[in-house]
Amino acid sequence: MATESAVEVRAVSRVYGSGHTAVRALDGVSIAFPASSWTAVMGPSGSGKSTLLHCAAGLEQVTDGQVLVAGQDITRAGEQELTRLRRTVIGFVFQSFNLIGSLTAEQNVAMPLRLAGERPSRAQVRAVLAEVGLADRVRHRPRELSGGQQQRVAIARAMVTRPAVLFADEPTGALDTRSARTVLGLLRSMVDGAGQTIVMVTHDPATAAAADRVLFLSDGRVVDRLDAPTTRAVADKLAHWEGAS
Numbered sequence: 001m002a003t004e005s006a007v008e009v010r011a012v013s014r015v016y017g018s019g020h021t022a023v024r025a026l027d028g029v030s031i032a033f034p035a036s037s038w039t040a041v042m043g044p045s046g047s048g049k050s051t052l053l054h055c056a057a058g059l060e061q062v063t064d065g066q067v068l069v070a071g072q073d074i075t076r077a078g079e080q081e082l083t084r085l086r087r088t089v090i091g092f093v094f095q096s097f098n099l100i101g102s103l104t105a106e107q108n109v110a111m112p113l114r115l116a117g118e119r120p121s122r123a124q125v126r127a128v129l130a131e132v133g134l135a136d137r138v139r140h141r142p143r144e145l146s147g148g149q150q151q152r153v154a155i156a157r158a159m160v161t162r163p164a165v166l167f168a169d170e171p172t173g174a175l176d177t178r179s180a181r182t183v184l185g186l187l188r189s190m191v192d193g194a195g196q197t198i199v200m201v202t203h204d205p206a207t208a209a210a211a212d213r214v215l216f217l218s219d220g221r222v223v224d225r226l227d228a229p230t231t232r233a234v235a236d237k238l239a240h241w242e243g244a245s
């Protein structure tokens with residue numbers, strides 16, 4: 001039986017600006033992200049990684065091509081439908097956390113459900129914070145938490161809606177090795193345990209090696225891929241493509 005793709009990017013191009021200052025950040029990219037898989041996206045600075053993530057997540061419009069999320073063409077979806085998808089099917093974790101400073105950890109985690117019009121119970125929210133190892137920090141505000149703890153709150157916030165697809169931009173970028181390992185373990189359990197799909201941008205070969213496969217971008221195109229990656233193999237490929245760019 002064919003595995004259904006959680007996200008499919010079809011011949012997507014994204015051009016910024018126009019005329020002689022135009023930048024083709026993505027140049028006809030086609031890739032499918034299978035359900036229950038974890039993909040790392042790598043490549044030199046400016047190769048289009050963030051643009052790909054943003055286009056696949058419906059945060060940015062494509063210039064050409066289609067993006068299907070859970071079978072639905074989001075390039076044709078209206079703003080209302082996109083908002084609904086972002087609150088239900090899609091989750092985000094960014095390096096800068098984007099937590100609301102005046103809210104406690106549990107209030108931050110409850111936010112996506114509240115925005116979707118739900119009234120989550122305290123027990124429901126606390127259970128997710130317990131999953132990320134923060135049962136004893138539910139009432140803390142972001143400034144009272146370490147960087148790693150804040151990142152785990154951000155992950156709990158992304159987990160609370162049980163999104164089919166999680167988009168993560170450098171999710172471990174600001175973390176020490178130990179916190180990074182914890183966060184990668186949480187992401188792995190989302191894929192293996194809950195069947196979620198992760199698309200993650202990273203510059204770090206060890207982080208990419210935690211994924212099921214790695215895509216390499218160069219000049220807005222997918223130029224290579226690595227299945228069952230190891231840190232060493234990722235570092236070698238990266239050196240090759242960074243040298244080539």
Ligand SMILES: Nc1ncnc2c1ncn2[C@@H]1O[C@H](COP(=O)(O)OP(=O)(O)OP(=O)(O)O)[C@@H](O)[C@H]1O
Nearest residue numbers: 016017023025043044045046047048049050051052
């Ligand atoms: N809003 C924008 N306006 C104009 N050009 C942009 C814009 N966003 C990105 N670009 C350009 O598009 C190209 C791809 O950018 P993108 O941020 O996707 O690269 P990246 O691979 O994520 O880079 P990095 O590793 O440095 O974060 C770059 O040349 C960048 O300058």
